[in-house]
Amino acid sequence: MGTCAISGGVAHLGDRDEVRQIFLAHAERHHVPRMLPKSHPIDAFVKVDRYLPGCPPTPRLFMALLEQDPxxxxxxxxxxxxxxxxxxxLRPQHLLGFQQGEVDEEICLINQGYLCIGSSTRGGCGAPCTRAGHPCVxxxxxxxxxxxxxxxxxxxxxxKVFAAMTDIPPEEVAAGLRSPQMALFLFQFSDYGLGAAGLGTAGLGTAYGEGQPRAKEKVL
Incomplete structure (x- = not known):
């Protein structure tokens, strides 16, 4: 239950060489946590019957899972x-940072130039982040x-969504998606070892079966 328990969450940034170098360069700072050599998803070690991803999962999702509400x-x-x-x-020319600009309360965040990936992210959460003006990560x-x-x-x-809705250069979108700050890595990094070669994340490997797709009927 919860993305960190399932996939390791923010800790998986340590699997990326450039992020590890940043951490090691500041090792003398006492508040920097010690990183393990490698991170793995939980199902690399134990069988999981049901997954409830989210950061955190909402109470509604939690109760739906417990009660098996049809x-x-x-x-x-x-x-x-x-x-x-x-x-x-409304077709923005460049990406805005998460804290840049003034967010319109009604217009799609992609139309406003934010790197929002809600178009293909699993629903059910009620979109509290995007409703509050923060891009889906x-x-x-x-x-x-x-x-x-x-x-x-x-x-x-x-x-493809950004190509259809914006005039932001494709290479700028690609760089944003592959940046250490992007939550595709923050939240799901260990789950995609097999597909990493084309994402600028070489070296993940396929130990313990990581990267194997999860059956969608097991995920709420």
Missing amino acids: NFKPAKTVCQDCGRRKLKE GCRGPSDTFIEKESSAWFSSIE
């Missing part, structure tokens, strides 16, 4: 939960469309 039908994506308006005529993991595929399919889908 009437609970979560949204397929965070984008469906969000409900912000998409405007064809993928803590619920990929939607059913992508959960049984390699991460390259998830990345490709996000890039």
